[in-house]
Every structure is written in C-alpha cells, then in structure tokens.
Amino acid sequence: xxxxxxxxxxxxxxxxxxxxxxxxxxxxxxxxxxxxxxxxxxxxxxxxxxxxxxxxxxxxxxxxxxxxxxxxxxxxxxxxxxxxxxxxxxxxxxxxxxxxxxxxxxxxxxxxxxxxxxxxxxxxxxxxxxxxxxxxxxxxxxxxxxxxxxxxxxxxxxxxxxxxxxxxxxxxxxxxxxxxxxxxxxxxxxxxxxxxxxxxxxxxxxxxxxxxxxxxxxxxxxxxxxxxxxxxxxxxxxxxxxxxxxxxxxxxxxxxxxxxxxxxxxxx
Numbered sequence: 702x703x704x705x706x707x708x709x710x711x712x713x714x715x716x717x718x719x720x721x722x723x724x725x726x727x728x729x730x731x732x733x734x735x736x737x738x739x740x741x742x743x744x745x746x747x748x749x750x751x752x753x754x755x756x757x758x759x760x761x762x763x764x765x766x767x768x769x770x771x772x773x774x775x776x777x778x779x780x781x782x783x784x785x786x787x788x789x790x791x792x793x794x795x796x797x798x799x800x801x802x803x804x805x806x807x808x809x810x811x812x813x814x815x816x817x818x819x820x821x822x823x824x825x826x827x828x829x830x831x832x833x834x835x836x837x838x839x840x841x842x843x844x845x846x847x848x849x850x851x852x853x854x855x856x857x858x859x860x861x862x863x864x865x866x867x868x869x870x871x872x873x874x875x876x877x878x879x880x881x882x883x884x885x886x887x888x889x890x891x892x893x894x895x896x897x898x899x900x901x902x903x904x905x906x907x908x909x910x911x912x913x914x915x916x917x918x919x920x921x922x923x924x925x926x927x928x929x930x931x932x933x934x935x936x937x938x939x940x941x942x943x944x945x946x947x948x949x950x951x952x953x954x955x956x957x958x959x960x961x962x963x964x965x966x967x968x969x
Contacts, residue, residue, distance in 0.1 A: 713739040713800035720750045720783045720820025723768050727806035730848035735858045744790035755823040755827050756782045760840040785825035791831050802828035806851045807839035812930040813896035825872045834862050835872040841934045842879030850882040876940040889938045896922045911922025
C-alpha cells in the first residue's frame with residue numbers, strides 16, 4: 702500500500718525548453734504556470750536561436766551552465782540549439798525520463814511553412830524522436846506579448862496530454878492568438894497551412910562601411926479554410942495541429958517506381 706501511494710502521488714517530470722533563449726519572458730511564464738502540476742526542469746539554449754530549425758551541434762563541444770533568476774536556480778543554459786538542449790537533457794542531465802516535454806512559449810507564431818524553420822517546434826520534435834509526448838506552443842505576435850492566457854492554456858493542455866498521451870511520432874503544434882482571454886473564440890484542431898513567406902533582403906552597411914544583408918519579409922496567407930492553422934489564429938481560435946516528420950510523398954511512390962522501372966536503364 703505504501704509503494705502504491707508513492708506512485709500515485711508522484712508528480713510528473715516536465716521538461717521545458719524553447720528557442721528564444723532561457724532568459725526569454727515566454728519560458729518564464731510557462732514555468733510559473735506548469736510548476737503547479739509537476740516537477741519542472743528547464744534546459745534551453747543560452748541565447749536566441751529562432752529559425753534555427755532542427756540543427757544539432759556535432760563539431761563543437763556543448764557547454765552547460767546553471768542559470769539563475771535573481772538568486773533562485775531556474776534551469777540549465779546550453780551553448781547550442783533547441784534540439785541540442787533537449788537531446789542533452791534526456792541523454793545526460795536528467796536522472797529519469799520526462800513524462801512530457803513542452804517547448805515555448807515562443808514570441809511569434811509558428812504556422813504553415815514556419816514550422817519547418819522553427820526552433821520551438823524542433824525542440825518538441827526532438828522530444829518526440831526520443832519517445833516523449835511533446836508540445837510546441839507559440840503566441841502569435843511579434844509585438845509586446847502578454848503570455849498569461851497562453852501559459853494558462855499550456856497548463857490545461859499538458860494535463861490533457863498527461864492523461865490521454867499522444868500517438869507515437871506525433872507532436873502538438875499550438876498557436877495562441879495574441880488577444881485577451883475573453884476574446885478567444887475557442888480551440889480548433891487544425892492542419893498545417895500552405896502560407897509562405899515573401900522574403901527579401903535589406904542591404905545595409907556596418908560601421909566599417911562593409912555591406913551586409915538583413916532578412917525581412919511577411920507571411921503571405923493563401924489559405925481560406927477554417928481548419929487551417931493560420932486562418933484559425935486570425936479568427937481568434939487557439940490552433941492545435943498534430944504534426945509528424947515523415948516527409949515521404951506517398952502519392953508519388955507508385956508512379957515514380959513505374960517510371961524508374963520503365964525508363965531508368967534507358968537513360969544515357
């Protein structure tokens with residue numbers, strides 16, 4: 702009976718990471734919300750790593766240092782990418798496997814094609830690859846953010862996933878509209894949109910008059926269906942997209958096989 706009670710009262714271990722850096726306001730808001738329901742361990746990049754994608758460090762040493770907020774220990778800062786931070790946490794730093802991983806709260810949305818570039822999503826992807834139920838959460842604004850509703854929603858979603866789990870190889874990509882909680886219209890389970898970035902480069906000069914380029918652009922929304930991530934967020938719905946990283950174009954397998962069998966050995 703004693704052992705049963707110990708297991709029943711065991712708080713889940715929640716691994717928290719991000720790509721905005723361990724000192725970002727979003728990760729702090731997330732931790733403050735989640736510590737009410739579990740044991741929190743923060744392992745995150747020591748600096749801004751937005752749009753780094755799923756890069757990992759292979760040719761340089763990874764250094765880790767304890768990070769403090771004021772005089773209180775907050776987590777581990779990693780001189781590496783979001784995927785580095787998660788991999789290092791699970792393989793080396795933690796004494797037990799996390800019950801769940803959540804990455805965020807990102808400053809700016811991660812919908813449509815941005816999912817491919819996102820370090821926030823990639824931290825969650827790494828968790829999924831390591832067999833951990835994982836969530837990425839972003840607040841859809843690049844202006845002055847209020848993370849309070851997103852942090853509260855993240856806590857409810859973590860409790861839901863801890864109860865129900867996630868299918869193997871699937872993570873949840875969550876985007877929260879940047880409006881007061883009373884203006885949220887609801888929650889929609891969505892699919893990844895096809896919207897893309899209209900990229901351009903500003904040509905600038907540094908103090909030594911040497912030319913450099915600065916990437917700019919805007920998201921070109923081409924979707925209109927209500928069940929698409931970016932469209933849902935624009936209509937003030939929280940978007941939850943189940944995603945997986947199997948990039949195989951299944952519809953083309955048979956056609957390509959036929960073409961190869963017919964023509965491949967006739968090519969000069």
